[in-house]
Amino acid sequence: MTAPTHIAFAMACGLLSGSPAFEIKLLAGGALLPDIDHPQSAIGRIFFFISYPLNRTFGHRRHVHSLVVWIPFTIAGFFFYKPIGWIGLGAISHVIIDSWNLSGVAMMLPFSEKIFVLASKKYRIRTSSKAELTIMVVLGLIAWGGGYMGSTGGIRALMAAFFGSYEMAIQHYEFEGTGVAYLKGKLRKPDGNIVVGKWLIIGTEGKDKIAVYDKENNEVIHIPKDAKFLRATLKSTKEKWNTIKIAGPATIVKKQGIAFFKAGNKWNLAEKEGVVMGYVIHKGELEIEKLL
Numbered sequence: 001m002t003a004p005t006h007i008a009f010a011m012a013c014g015l016l017s018g019s020p021a022f023e024i025k026l027l028a029g030g031a032l033l034p035d036i037d038h039p040q041s042a043i044g045r046i047f048f049f050i051s052y053p054l055n056r057t058f059g060h061r062r063h064v065h066s067l068v069v070w071i072p073f074t075i076a077g078f079f080f081y082k083p084i085g086w087i088g089l090g091a092i093s094h095v096i097i098d099s100w101n102l103s104g105v106a107m108m109l110p111f112s113e114k115i116f117v118l119a120s121k122k123y124r125i126r127t128s129s130k131a132e133l134t135i136m137v138v139l140g141l142i143a144w145g146g147g148y149m150g151s152t153g154g155i156r157a158l159m160a161a162f163f164g165s166y167e168m169a170i171q172h173y174e175f176e177g178t179g180v181a182y183l184k185g186k187l188r189k190p191d192g193n194i195v196v197g198k199w200l201i202i203g204t205e206g207k208d209k210i211a212v213y214d215k216e217n218n219e220v221i222h223i224p225k226d227a228k229f230l231r232a233t234l235k236s237t238k239e240k241w242n243t244i245k246i247a248g249p250a251t252i253v254k255k256q257g258i259a260f261f262k263a264g265n266k267w268n269l270a271e272k273e274g275v276v277m278g279y280v281i282h283k284g285e286l287e288i289e290k291l292l
Helices: 003-016 021-030 033-037 042-046 048-058 067-080 082-098 130-151 154-163 166-176
Strands: 181-188 194-204 210-214 219-223 228-236 242-263 266-269 275-290
Touching (some): 003 021, 067 082, 166 194, 210 242
Antiparallel strands (some): 181 194
């Protein structure tokens, strides 16, 4: 496949999964990387001093197109430095779609010379053919549609909404970067009462633990200690919290809106003239005076 097709496939995968823009760029860049063993490829012409020796030593679509290389590369990347992991995923996408070529890919080198293909010979794609151009256009349309889906959280968000899973909703919330968001669904309280509503997410308090704000009762609910979600759907917004980090205790002298502070691993409601410390988030105006 040619470089535009590899980029389109990687971007389509990233957008459909709801990956952030920076990670999608890394996927697109990584999708070109295996072709560094071809001196006439887009990346090979740039890094010719690498592509020529690689091509002479291994040839094209050989060891540099092997999942034996890219899977460990990707795992190590996510473990030590995440951007490298995203580049590795892009490279893996390259290898996968290249197996749709007429010649397929020996993706288990150096352990096996076996050629892997995605389809029978009748349905395989010749590089730079009209069929590949059609595939590239289709992938571009998928990427375009995936851009909208990605803006709503991607497949991850759709699954979370469909199943109403609290755990999936929290994973989606953490993935999006913990802006202003709400959980909508059914909440069962310790007395057995089930409440249907929408609660403002304050922040996480550990694995699968979260604090939400009950506006009606003006209180913080710690999930799952104080209550349990039977069904939950994440409702994100474009709003961002105003944040303050306080080295020591302070008092609120002016407050318009809502504010919360995290001391240790627990979120608390910040009241006017009350003492706050640690990490403070708020919506509206907030004035704090540090205690001596």
